[in-house]
Amino acid sequence: MVDMTVQIGSLKLNNPVIAASGTFGFEREIEQYMDLSKLGGISSKGLTIKPRSGNDAPRVAECPQGMLNSVGLQNPGIEYFIENELPHMLTYGCAVIANIAGHEFEEYGEMAKLLEDTAVDAIELNLSCPNVSGGCMAFGSDAYMIRSVVSSVKKVSSKPLWVKLTPNVTSISEMAIAAEEAGADAVSLINTLLGLVIDIDSRRPIMKNNTGGLSGPAVRPVAVRMVNEVYNAVSIPVIGMGGIMTGRDAAEMMIAGASAVQVGTANLVKPTACIDIIRELESWTANTGAAGVSEITGTIVKW
Numbered sequence: 001m002v003d004m005t006v007q008i009g010s011l012k013l014n015n016p017v018i019a020a021s022g023t024f025g026f027e028r029e030i031e032q033y034m035d036l037s038k039l040g041g042i043s044s045k046g047l048t049i050k051p052r053s054g055n056d057a058p059r060v061a062e063c064p065q066g067m068l069n070s071v072g073l074q075n076p077g078i079e080y081f082i083e084n085e086l087p088h089m090l091t092y093g094c095a096v097i098a099n100i101a102g103h104e105f106e107e108y109g110e111m112a113k114l115l116e117d118t119a120v121d122a123i124e125l126n127l128s129c130p131n132v133s134g135g136c137m138a139f140g141s142d143a144y145m146i147r148s149v150v151s152s153v154k155k156v157s158s159k160p161l162w163v164k165l166t167p168n169v170t171s172i173s174e175m176a177i178a179a180e181e182a183g184a185d186a187v188s189l190i191n192t193l194l195g196l197v198i199d200i201d202s203r204r205p206i207m208k209n210n211t212g213g214l215s216g217p218a219v220r221p222v223a224v225r226m227v228n229e230v231y232n233a234v235s236i237p238v239i240g241m242g243g244i245m246t247g248r249d250a251a252e253m254m255i256a257g258a259s260a261v262q263v264g265t266a267n268l269v270k271p272t273a274c275i276d277i278i279r280e281l282e283s284w285t286a287n288t289g290a291a292g293v294s295e296i297t298g299t300i301v302k303w
């Protein structure tokens with residue numbers, strides 16, 4: 001028997017496995033395949049002030065050991081989400097995290113205010129989407145902007161605040177420290193790595209938006225390295241993601257320093273991947289003799 005619960009600041013999760021933003025929709029399409037109460041949590045698709053239809057297709061492309069997406073934050077808008085999707089999501093019995101993505105600086109605070117009277121368990125500030133022209137990654141690659149956005153949201157929100165960081169920077173630790181100093185309760189990383197795939201016959205980029213964000217097993221070593229770097233740089237919990245496909249991958253991310261993990265691309269390969277990952281992580285933890293999965297966090301052994 002292993003205690004699978006983990007604590008992310010004031011928020012207790014059933015287990016450390018969270019379905020990553022954008023890979024589960026608003027869960028209605030997934031609920032027929034699994035008991036969602038078994039998850040640690042679900043992060044919503046990135047929400048914006050106004051509805052967005054996203055970028056023109058083609059906007060996904062497979063590549064060796066991964067995929068690129070350039071969805072462009074397609075979503076029905078935060079008010080629609082609060083009225084029509086959130087009440088249903090809250091019935092699942094796992095933590096519900098609202099991922100919010102602003103184009104303008106002020107939009108983060110406006111959305112956080114709208115979420116204040118809801119029962120979402122945490123807000124994940126998307127400062128890292130690489131597929132839109134303003135906000136998000138443009139803010140998340142500038143430590144000054146991270147500080148400004150996080151502190152402005154902190155002023156209007158009492159919800160636990162997670163900041164989702166981009167790997168497309170020189171020093172992700174610098175960005176994590178900026179988030180922590182401005183009051184973030186946790187950081188989540190990594191969002192996707194900016195990539196380009198070309199159809200050599202037409203010589204055109206495969207995706208209409210040219211570039212896209214790379215995810216999947218190909219990025220995992222980069223994610224593990226960045227999680228470890230950030231774990232050593234901040235005192236707030238780190239939520240690790242990037243190419244986790246199995247329970248052993250989740251264990252690796254936790255050994256690097258993650259208190260919880262998010263699973264994204266694996267859900268697109270197998271909708272029940274999170275359940276398999278929880279089961280595998282539990283049995284791997286039991287075999288180590290640990291009483292609880294949280295004991296694994298940050299146990300990397302140095303040479």
Ligand code: SIN
Binds near residue numbers: 132
């Ligand atoms: C997208 O909708 O383009 C992906 C979202 C993200 O990378 O945060």
